[in-house]
Amino acid sequence: MALPIVLTTELDAVNEMLGAIGEMPVSSLDTVGNTDAAIAIKTLHGISREVQSKGWWFNQDDSYTFTLNAENKVPLVAQIIRVTPLGRGTVRITHRNNFLYDLSNRTDVFDPESPPVAKVTWFYEYELLPETARRYIAIRAARIFQKNVLGSEAQDHFTEEHESTTYALLASEQDDFEFAQCHNFINDDPDTSAIGNRS
Secondary structure, eight states, X not given: OOOOOOOOSHHHHHHHHHHHTTOOOOSOSSSOOSSHHHHHHHHHHXXXXXXXXXXXXXXXXXXXXXXXXXXXXXXXXXXXXXXXXXXXXXXXXXXXXXXXXXXXXXXXXXXXXXXXXXXXXXXXXXXXXXHHHHHHHHHXXXXXXXXXXXXXXXXXXXXXXXXXXXXXXXXXXXXXXXXXXHHHHHHHSHHHHHHHTOO
């Protein structure tokens, strides 16, 4: 099945969404007012955050060391979607009141000699995402947008099949990354590499 055009910018994506309901494209996202374009932008942003919340190779740090401020706290920036403890036996940390919070010790103040480390999932602007992610997000957003506006599956310009196809491409890229990461670990570790290379 032929896929829709590559949606390079947020403006491209919004205009593709508008085209799906028979609306004219806009030249800018700054002055759309209370229109279908504004609804399309809001839908695109919501779907982008939803998709990125899952955590992918491009927006997840498996071991991120936070920087403390002068009060030995960690103010959390809006780009952070999720903070996850590294694993069993590590300090349980999470969001609380816009700061990193230590659930194990019930405090948002950390030891400056041992700054907190966790898995972090980041939110990126649409244009900064890989092509496979941009395409999936745009097509999923367009399908939901046209369904909400037109209210008819029969009129869908973008279908669940389009969405499934683009998701498969994104998931395949994730699998390739995880395979390469696993392969590098096996080759880089002397003990594991020796076991794997036994004949």
